[in-house]
Amino acid sequence: MNIVEIRDLVKNYQLDTTVVPALRGVSLHIEEGDFLSIVGPSGSGKTTLLNIIGCIDEATSGSVRFGGEETTSLSDRARTELRLHRIGFIFQSFNLIPVLNVVENVEFPLLLQRGVSRRMARDRAMELVEAVGLDEHTRHRPGELSGGQRQRVAIARALATRPDLVLADEPTANLDSVTGEQILNLMRDLNHTRGTTFIFSTHDPQVLTYARRVVRVRDGLMAGEE
Amino acid sequence: MRLLLSLCGRNLMRHRGRSLVVGIILFFGAMVMTVGNGVLSGMELGLRENIREGFLGDVVIASDEQESDNVLMGVMGKGIARLDRADEISSLLEGDPQVQAFAPVGKNMAMVLNEEDGFPSFAYLLGVDWESYRKVFPNRLQALEGAREPQGSSWVLLPATARDMAFEQMGVWFVPKPGEVVDSTLTETAKERRSQLRVRDEMVLMGFSGENTTSDVRLPIQGVVRYPALNKIWGWFAIVDIESYRRSQGYLAASEQVTLDSGRAALMEMGDTDLDDLFGSKLPTLPGAALRTGEIDSNALRTASAAWNLILVRLHSAEGADQAASRLDSSLKAAGLPARAIVWNKAAGPIGGMAVLIKGALFVFVALLFVVAAIIVMNTLSMAAMERSAEIGMMRAIGASRNFIRLLFAGETALLAILFGGAGILAGALAVTVLRSMNLSTDNDFLQMAYGGETFQPVLSLLDWGLAVLQLAGTSVTALIYPMGQAARITPLEAIQRD
Ligand SMILES: Nc1ncnc2c1ncn2[C@@H]1O[C@H](COP(=O)(O)OP(=O)(O)OP(=O)(O)O)[C@@H](O)[C@H]1O
Ligand SMILES: [Mg+2]
Numbered sequence: 001m002n003i004v005e006i007r008d009l010v011k012n013y014q015l016d017t018t019v020v021p022a023l024r025g026v027s028l029h030i031e032e033g034d035f036l037s038i039v040g041p042s043g044s045g046k047t048t049l050l051n052i053i054g055c056i057d058e059a060t061s062g063s064v065r066f067g068g069e070e071t072t073s074l075s076d077r078a079r080t081e082l083r084l085h086r087i088g089f090i091f092q093s094f095n096l097i098p099v100l101n102v103v104e105n106v107e108f109p110l111l112l113q114r115g116v117s118r119r120m121a122r123d124r125a126m127e128l129v130e131a132v133g134l135d136e137h138t139r140h141r142p143g144e145l146s147g148g149q150r151q152r153v154a155i156a157r158a159l160a161t162r163p164d165l166v167l168a169d170e171p172t173a174n175l176d177s178v179t180g181e182q183i184l185n186l187m188r189d190l191n192h193t194r195g196t197t198f199i200f201s202t203h204d205p206q207v208l209t210y211a212r213r214v215v216r217v218r219d220g221l222m223a224g225e226e
Numbered sequence: 227m228r229l230l231l232s233l234c235g236r237n238l239m240r241h242r243g244r245s246l247v248v249g250i251i252l253f254f255g256a257m258v259m260t261v262g263n264g265v266l267s268g269m270e271l272g273l274r275e276n277i278r279e280g281f282l283g284d285v286v287i288a289s290d291e292q293e294s295d296n297v298l299m300g301v302m303g304k305g306i307a308r309l310d311r312a313d314e315i316s317s318l319l320e321g322d323p324q325v326q327a328f329a330p331v332g333k334n335m336a337m338v339l340n341e342e343d344g345f346p347s348f349a350y351l352l353g354v355d356w357e358s359y360r361k362v363f364p365n366r367l368q369a370l371e372g373a374r375e376p377q378g379s380s381w382v383l384l385p386a387t388a389r390d391m392a393f394e395q396m397g398v399w400f401v402p403k404p405g406e407v408v409d410s411t412l413t414e415t416a417k418e419r420r421s422q423l424r425v426r427d428e429m430v431l432m433g434f435s436g437e438n439t440t441s442d443v444r445l446p447i448q449g450v451v452r453y454p455a456l457n458k459i460w461g462w463f464a465i466v467d468i469e470s471y472r473r474s475q476g477y478l479a480a481s482e483q484v485t486l487d488s489g490r491a492a493l494m495e496m497g498d499t500d501l502d503d504l505f506g507s508k509l510p511t512l513p514g515a516a517l518r519t520g521e522i523d524s525n526a527l528r529t530a531s532a533a534w535n536l537i538l539v540r541l542h543s544a545e546g547a548d549q550a551a552s553r554l555d556s557s558l559k560a561a562g563l564p565a566r567a568i569v570w571n572k573a574a575g576p577i578g579g580m581a582v583l584i585k586g587a588l589f590v591f592v593a594l595l596f597v598v599a600a601i602i603v604m605n606t607l608s609m610a611a612m613e614r615s616a617e618i619g620m621m622r623a624i625g626a627s628r629n630f631i632r633l634l635f636a637g638e639t640a641l642l643a644i645l646f647g648g649a650g651i652l653a654g655a656l657a658v659t660v661l662r663s664m665n666l667s668t669d670n671d672f673l674q675m676a677y678g679g680e681t682f683q684p685v686l687s688l689l690d691w692g693l694a695v696l697q698l699a700g701t702s703v704t705a706l707i708y709p710m711g712q713a714a715r716i717t718p719l720e721a722i723q724r725d
Contacts, residue, residue: 047722056623056718077627083718084625091623094616094721099236109624111229118228157624169722 002065003165003197004030004053009062011048011220022048024220025062030199032164035191037211038201045220046201047169053199054087054167055079067164084112088158090168090200095154096142103129103138106157113161121160128156132186148179155186159196168200184210230630234637241610248606248639249646255599255701256647260654260694261661262592264684265676266585268662271685272455272678274544277574280366280453281460283328284547285554286573287315287537290564296575297333297536297568298459305334306535308477310564315537318561324550326542329358330534332471333463339430339442340396347395349388351431352463353471362540367465370411372402372449380470382429382445386411386452387461402447403427411450431466433475443474455680458671459577468534477533539567577675584676596697600705607639607709611716618713619721628714635710639702647698654694658684 011023023045030036038046051057052064059072071082083089096105107125110116129138132152142150151171158166168187172180184200188210191198208214208226216223238245278284281298288297289307297306309315312330319328332353337346356376367374370386389400390413399416401407405427409420416423432442445466453460466474541550551569558565611618618631666682668674677683686694 051719051722054623056722080622080625080627083623089623091620091722094620097233097617097621099233099240108229112625112627112630161625 003032005065007063035212040217044217088163088166090154090171092170132156165197252647253650256650257654263690264658268684269678283538284541285539285551286568295572312534327361328539329362330537333535336431347392350463353468367451370450376448381448383465385461603705611713618716623718643702
């Protein structure tokens with residue numbers, strides 16, 4: 001079953017008077033449980049594609065279906081709800097709320113959801129913090145963690161709400177190669193054990209060794225798949 | 227909710243510098259506004275006390291022909307309408323549960339004739355029945371020289387202010403009988419001319435009302451007096467016994483009343499007869515040959531106990547003078563009496579106006595402060611929203627609603643307002659208490675007006691506390707609206723574009 005179906009997706013950015021085409025007709029199907037990597041040179045449209053899938057940005061034209069539901073026509077409120085309940089995000093940097101400690105950051109999206117008790121949220125957060133190997137650091141604030149540790153927290157938080165899909169835009173870009181590898185391995189493990197669909201973008205040429213499926217983009221167009 | 231609160235609190239701690247800036251502004255803003263409220267309240271209370279207990283009472287009854295509410299100091303030369311049927315009004319007041327005491331008075335201008343050669347001066351006269359007057363205004367007058375309590379049937383109590391003015395204009399220095407000069411009370415100019423000072427212990431007053439029947443009366447000065455405050459206003463009024471007042475104004479005095487009583491009775495008997503008949507051809511033949519027919523005009527009717535101008539009413543409680551005035555007004559109307567009731571601050575005319583002016587100036591100052599504080603706070607918050615756009619965008623991306631962001635911002639500001647603003651209000655209250663205990667006093671007339679009396683007695687009523695809280699909340703909300711909207715408009719995209 002396809003969790004995401006993209007058809008003829010076009011995204012133009014308006015820069016003053018000139019139109020910058022970021023995506024020029026992308027069609028892509030992503031299966032549930034997939035571990036998919038989007039690769040391509042800088043400026044090819046990777047971030048734009050992830051943002052539109054994640055309901056963070058709006059498409060200029062084309063169709064994006066998420067779990068069978070067309071998301072391009074949703075209101076801001078509906079898209080916020082979708083992000084809160086069904087999508088997890090891992091960003092390249094500035095992932096965490098600086099004033100909250102590790103476990104608080106992880107439970108944050110759960111507390112935004114109505115109907116989740118503090119107890120339940122805390123238990124779930126602790127479980128995930130353990131799963132990403134940070135049980136020693138539950139009370140630390142983001143400022144007291146290394147880059148890799150922060151990305152682990154981000155992964156734990158992205159999974160807290162049991163989303164259908166986790167999006168990660170260059171999650172390893174700010175990390176050294178060893179740590180980056182660990183992070184990708186962790187994501188891969190979680191994909192295996194929990195069955196959550198992961199889509200991430202990367203510049204890493206070694207990506208083929210981790211990803212189950214690699215999609216190449218170039219100049220806002222699909223340029224092949226491995 | 228707990229999440230929001232802890233987020234707010236920790237964010238404030240994280241951005242300590244900025245929190246402190248906003249906090250300090252809110253602190254001082256709240257403090258100054260609170261002090262301002264206290265000063266305004268003190269002024270109002272002081273003025274009320276000085277007017278109420280010093281001169282006008284709580285409610286003033288005037289003739290319904292008296293057009294202006296301002297009975298204290300009308301346009302020059304324009305007297306106050308005569309109050310008819312004072313007896314009936316008095317019995318109405320006596321039966322009123324809210325009325326504590328009342329004093330009918332005559333109030334008009336008079337010339338002060340110069341018995342040396344030189345210019346005359348003028349004075350406002352307040353003709354009183356001493357017994358009722360002291361009941362309404364007990365212990366208010368202070369004797370500077372001579373007696374505070376007048377004796378006998380004809381007398382004048384001269385305030386120092388009126389004496390100084392008379393001296394300026396006439397070069398005559400008035401003193402109480404038997405004519406002894408107290409050096410310490412002399413004005414500078416009087417001191418210079420001490421050796422050839424023209425001293426008088428009697429005043430010759432002549433009505434100034436433009437009536438052809440005014441006459442001059444010679445009165446012994448029994449005391450030179452002053453008020454605790456606002457002498458520049460009350461001090462214009464020479465207090466004289468009512469009989470002398472009536473004579474000076476050309477109202478026939480009680481001693482001449484006997485002959486008129488029958489005539490008056492006859493006139494009264496006419497009852498509903500058209501008033502025009504009085505002056506028309508059907509002029510009734512009145513009994514009592516002593517009556518000078520030529521004087522059966524409006525003047526003649528001013529005789530007897532009816533010849534008053536105002537009744538000054540003191541209520542049991544100063545609160546609710548407004549309602550009491552309008553209730554008394556209705557009662558007067560209902561009883562068909564030709565009078566109306568005016569609440570003290572309206573009756574005080576120009577003083578009320580001055581008070582409003584000072585109040586307005588203070589209010590403008592506070593409003594300006596409000597705007598400045600709000601703008602600075604708004605700016606700081608707006609900068610905070612911009613600086614934190616990545617963080618806010620990230621929160622939006624992972625599912626925080628616009629409302630959550632709004633609440634976060636509002637919560638942070640509210641916390642600052644409660645902590646710092648609250649402290650500011652308390653500091654303001656403390657400042658008011660300290661200022662009050664300092665008992666600052668002044669002889670300056672303008673300052674006395676601002677103080678509402680001779681000493682500066684700011685005070686915070688329960689209402690002022692409420693007002694301070696409202697002002698603080700108003701400032702915070704005003705400062706918050708724009709930055710809050712700005713923060714709520716931050717899109718999740720802004721979290722990413724930073725990268
Ligand atoms: N907000 C924006 N306004 C204008 N143009 C934009 C905006 N965001 C992206 N673009 C343009 O759209 C194109 C695609 O950008 P995008 O960020 O998706 O590329 P990318 O593949 O993620 O690049 P990188 O590997 O450097 O992150 C680029 O030409 C970029 O300049
Ligand atoms: Mg990118």
